[in-house]
Amino acid sequence: MKQIHGDVTPDRRMADAIRAATGARRSSQADLDALQGRIMTAATPYMDARLSMRPSWLDYAAAWSRTIVPVGLATAVVAASCLVWLTSSARRSTPSNVEHVAMLGAATNSVSSGDLIDLAVSDVEVPLSAPAARR
Amino acid sequence: MSFGRPVLHSDDAEADRLLIERVRRGETDAFGALVSRYIDRASAVAFRIVHHREDAEDLVQDSFLAALRHLDDFDASRPFWPWLSRIIVNRGLDLTASRQARLTENLDQEVLDSSADASADAERHDLREQFRRALEDLPPRRRLVIELFEVEGLGIAEIAAAIDAAPATVRWHLHAARRQLRAALERFHGDFR
Numbered sequence: 001m002k003q004i005h006g007d008v009t010p011d012r013r014m015a016d017a018i019r020a021a022t023g024a025r026r027s028s029q030a031d032l033d034a035l036q037g038r039i040m041t042a043a044t045p046y047m048d049a050r051l052s053m054r055p056s057w058l059d060y061a062a063a064w065s066r067t068i069v070p071v072g073l074a075t076a077v078v079a080a081s082c083l084v085w086l087t088s089s090a091r092r093s094t095p096s097n098v099e100h101v102a103m104l105g106a107a108t109n110s111v112s113s114g115d116l117i118d119l120a121v122s123d124v125e126v127p128l129s130a131p132a133a134r135r
Numbered sequence: 136m137s138f139g140r141p142v143l144h145s146d147d148a149e150a151d152r153l154l155i156e157r158v159r160r161g162e163t164d165a166f167g168a169l170v171s172r173y174i175d176r177a178s179a180v181a182f183r184i185v186h187h188r189e190d191a192e193d194l195v196q197d198s199f200l201a202a203l204r205h206l207d208d209f210d211a212s213r214p215f216w217p218w219l220s221r222i223i224v225n226r227g228l229d230l231t232a233s234r235q236a237r238l239t240e241n242l243d244q245e246v247l248d249s250s251a252d253a254s255a256d257a258e259r260h261d262l263r264e265q266f267r268r269a270l271e272d273l274p275p276r277r278r279l280v281i282e283l284f285e286v287e288g289l290g291i292a293e294i295a296a297a298i299d300a301a302p303a304t305v306r307w308h309l310h311a312a313r314r315q316l317r318a319a320l321e322r323f324h325g326d327f328r
Contacts, residue, residue, distance in 0.1 A: 008284070008291060008306060014313065015285040017320050021267035022186050022282070027178050031192075035178070036170050039196050043166060046203050051161035 151215040159206060170199055173216060177223055180289075180297065183282040184227030184275075185234075194230060198223045217296035224297050228275050262322075269319040273312055280305055281312035 027035070102119040105111025111119070151172075157165030177198065181191035201222050202209070209218055270278060276298060283289040283297070284305075291309075295302045 008309060010285050010288070011313065014281070014316065014320060017266055017316075018270065018282055018286050021263055021270055027175075027188070027192075032174050032178065035192050035195060036167070036174055038192075039170050039174075039199050040163070040167055042196060042200055043163075043203055046200065047158075047161055047163045047166060050159065053161070 147216075148214040152211045155206065155209065155211045155215065158203070166203065169215070173219055174199075176216065177219060179287050180220055180223050180283065181227055183287060184224065184279055185231055190230065190234070194223060194227050198226055201226070217293070220293075220297035221299055224279065224299075228279075231275060265322075266316070266319045269316055273315060277308045277312045277315075280308040281316070284309055 098119055102111070102116055105119070106116055151169070154165045154169045154172075158169060174195065177195045178191060181194040181198070182188065185191050185194055198219065202219055209215075273281070279298065280294055283294050284291070289297070291302045291305050295305045298305070300308075
């Protein structure tokens with residue numbers, strides 16, 4: 001049988017001579033099966049060790065805890081920040097000085113209706129002393 | 136013995152990868168399947184190194200167990216056979232270096248056994264002995280290359296992977312081994328047929 005392996009061709013006479021000189025022991029299927037049985041027996045401790053290294057649900061929980069704890073802490077910090085921001089925002093939403101002056105002026109009839117309209121559309125804060133300037 | 140399929144296909148590599156993943160998870164059946172896939176080839180290569188059946192079986196067992204122990208270091212995206220064959224070759228060459236005396240003794244016995252048929256005569260035995268000595272005079276790696284190529288039918292690339300050398304180096308070993316053996320072969324042409 002001639003086979004081509006790239007640019008080198010096996011030499012049948014050489015192969016026969018080597019076989020004759022060294023023997024050409026082909027293992028039977030029974031030999032191979034027996035050898036495989038030996039290998040599997042010898043491999044049992046290694047396979048058991050691998051099996052014991054397999055992660056259990058506790059390992060998953062432990063692995064997740066390394067993620068969940070920091071995420072939980074970060075969430076708590078963000079929530080606390082939101083609460084602080086909302087509180088200060090609520091405080092800011094109380095009537096401004098302008099509204100206060102306008103309401104006081106209207107209630108005491110000390111501010112003319114034209115000035116009240118000006119106050120309502122004005123962005124400029126009026127000093128608290130403004131209602132005192134009676135017209 | 137010839138393997139009949141010296142080149143590994145991508146399907147083989149994919150099947151190996153799946154088996155190796157399962158072995159890593161501790162599935163004994165998967166390791167059994169992996170052993171079953173390669174035990175024939177492994178035995179042939181091991182025999183070509185140690186030239187003794189029992190030693191070859193020990194070498195195959197030892198190599199499969201070494202592969203199992205170091206499986207986590209193996210890159211599963213690569214084919215398994217070249218890695219396993221390298222383990223067999225490295226361990227086998229170490230073994231032959233340490234058991235040279237025993238090897239010679241067993242080879243003598245094998246040759247006597249194989250030539251014990253009725254047609255064997257002293258001259259023929261002498262010729263065969265001389266060729267065997269020429270073969271033994273080859274450096275271990277070179278001898279392995281020519282035996283794997285000529286007798287087992289492995290390709291240049293597969294041998295290169297097994298002995299961890301470049302294909303050009305394998306070709307050079309093959310050429311040098313043939314040159315060294317050719318004289319003995321020509322002298323005794325016909326006596327081995």
